Amino acid sequence: MTLKLSAALAVLFFAATTNAATPTTGYLPQTSPAWLADIPLPSGVIKSWPQTGAVPSGPLPTTAAALDLTTGYPATFQIVTDAATDPQIVAVMKTIDWTKVPNVAPTTETTMTTYSPSDPYCWWTYNGCVTPKVDYIPPDISNCPKEGTWGLTYDDGPMYYFPVTPENEKWAEPNLYNYLLAHNDQKANLMYYGSRIVGAPDAAQRGLNDGHTICVHTWSHPYMTRLTNAQVVAEFYYGLKMIKQVLGITPRCWRPPYGDVDDRVRSIAWQMGLRNIMWDLDTNDWQIPGDLVPGGTLPYSQANATVAGWLENRAKGNDTKVGHVVLEHELSNSTITLAEFWLPTIQKEFQTMPATACNDIAQPYWEESFVYPIQGTVAISMNGSTTNVQAPQISGSTPSGTSSGSGAVSAPTGASKTGGAGHAAVSKITVFGLVAAAVAYIL
Ligand SMILES: *[C@@H]1O[C@H](CO)[C@@H](O)[C@H](O)[C@H]1NC(C)=O
Numbered sequence: 041m042t043l044k045l046s047a048a049l050a051v052l053f054f055a056a057t058t059n060a061a062t063p064t065t066g067y068l069p070q071t072s073p074a075w076l077a078d079i080p081l082p083s084g085v086i087k088s089w090p091q092t093g094a095v096p097s098g099p100l101p102t103t104a105a106a107l108d109l110t111t112g113y114p115a116t117f118q119i120v121t122d123a124a125t126d127p128q129i130v131a132v133m134k135t136i137d138w139t140k141v142p143n144v145a146p147t148t149e150t151t152m153t154t155y156s157p158s159d160p161y162c163w164w165t166y167n168g169c170v171t172p173k174v175d176y177i178p179p180d181i182s183n184c185p186k187e188g189t190w191g192l193t194y195d196d197g198p199m200y201y202f203p204v205t206p207e208n209e210k211w212a213e214p215n216l217y218n219y220l221l222a223h224n225d226q227k228a229n230l231m232y233y234g235s236r237i238v239g240a241p242d243a244a245q246r247g248l249n250d251g252h253t254i255c256v257h258t259w260s261h262p263y264m265t266r267l268t269n270a271q272v273v274a275e276f277y278y279g280l281k282m283i284k285q286v287l288g289i290t291p292r293c294w295r296p297p298y299g300d301v302d303d304r305v306r307s308i309a310w311q312m313g314l315r316n317i318m319w320d321l322d323t324n325d326w327q328i329p330g331d332l333v334p335g336g337t338l339p340y341s342q343a344n345a346t347v348a349g350w351l352e353n354r355a356k357g358n359d360t361k362v363g364h365v366v367l368e369h370e371l372s373n374s375t376i377t378l379a380e381f382w383l384p385t386i387q388k389e390f391q392t393m394p395a396t397a398c399n400d401i402a403q404p405y406w407e408e409s410f411v412y413p414i415q416g417t418v419a420i421s422m423n424g425s426t427t428n429v430q431a432p433q434i435s436g437s438t439p440s441g442t443s444s445g446s447g448a449v450s451a452p453t454g455a456s457k458t459g460g461a462g463h464a465a466v467s468k469i470t471v472f473g474l475v476a477a478a479v480a481y482i483l
Pocket residue numbers: 067068069070421423424425428483
């Protein structure tokens with residue numbers, strides 16, 4: 041542990057030294073997080089995408105059982121109260137340019153009534169703002185640019201139950217993952233948070249191995265704008281660390297719990313390598329009462345009718361402006377029931393894919409050996425610049441029952457160089473990896 045920590049500090053010193061030379065025009069440069077370089081890679085997970093051969097199905101893998109997911113982590117499902125003095129967090133904070141983080145106090149219960157109506161910090165919870173007021177970070181991703189597209193996102197996984205009983209166990213993973221596989225091998229974004237992964241690392245490994253795109257949904261699932269800077273860093277750091285340890289990947293995408301984000305949190309996220317993915321349609325499924333959510337106040341029938349309304353709207357030809365990123369959860373028997381009930385109809389009315397794919401993000405991890413298919417319509421990359429990777433395009437199953445959906449998907453634009461299994465900046469615990477990270481930093 042001491043050895044690992046000093047290695048991490050050495051890396052951090054290196055990165056921090058390089059930081060001074062980075063340009064400050066345009067979006068802030070992003071870099072692969074050097075502070076995760078010494079996390080050992082797990083076995084039992086894929087190291088690249090695409091994979092040839094069958095994707096897994098049936099029971100979950102068992103390789104994750106050997107992992108120690110306690111040592112070096114804070115308590116689960118709690119904000120990290122001692123973040124400011126936690127050596128791991130202190131080290132990461134040194135890599136952040138705090139002049140690029142708006143100097144605003146954490147929000148509180150009463151901030152909503154005292155906050156300036158001009159929304160100086162683009163606080164989503166206040167008014168749904170998704171375009172930062174600072175110019176050095178890109179807008180949030182909040183829809184699919186191409187009409188007739190449905191970006192599938194499932195939050196709060198991986199799914200498990202305590203206590204495990206035969207009745208509720210049948211809704212735990214691999215239930216949804218088997219269902220997606222059986223329905224046209226549907227891929228989705230899975231927004232995992234660290235504390236949940238601890239309970240079901242095997243399900244997380246199955247999610248990655250199935251070809252879903254994993255984003256980080258923090259460590260303990262707090263309202264992020266209510267936290268101190270150190271606590272915000274801790275939420276990203278421990279969420280990313282857990283994902284790296286269990287899955288061997290380093291996501292460049294994140295989703296704020298409750299959508300609670302402002303420019304302070306965005307700026308920290310961005311400098312930790314992360315782009316924010318919001319949504320424009322919300323099922324509110326998390327409020328449906330069910331196992332684990334006994335206090336839910338939204339009748340199942342109401343969420344059900346909401347989704348039915350969106351589909352009807354599209355079928356009537358009244359949803360032709362833009363595609364959607366849709367918020368769903370793998371959280372309870374009720375959310376899984378809703379997700380599975382509607383998926384086949386959604387697939388008929390819309391072209392379905394992960395929200396990252398409809399935004400043409402082929403490489404959602406710092407490990408460049410993962411290149412996922414994209415829709416090929418908007419030509420942006422994870423960091424907000426033009427797509428520069430030649431990724432396969434998602435073959436369009438023409439959405440039927442619409443008056444407008446042509447189903448045709450154009451070729452990727454702006455493709456200029458191959459991604460492939462080149463230099464995976466953080467996937468190897470080697471000097472090479474560190475040098476690659478430094479090079480990426482300077483660029
Ligand atoms: C985004 O990535 C591209 C290619 O990887 C790179 O050329 C560009 O400088 C990056 N931009 C930022 C803001 O990091």
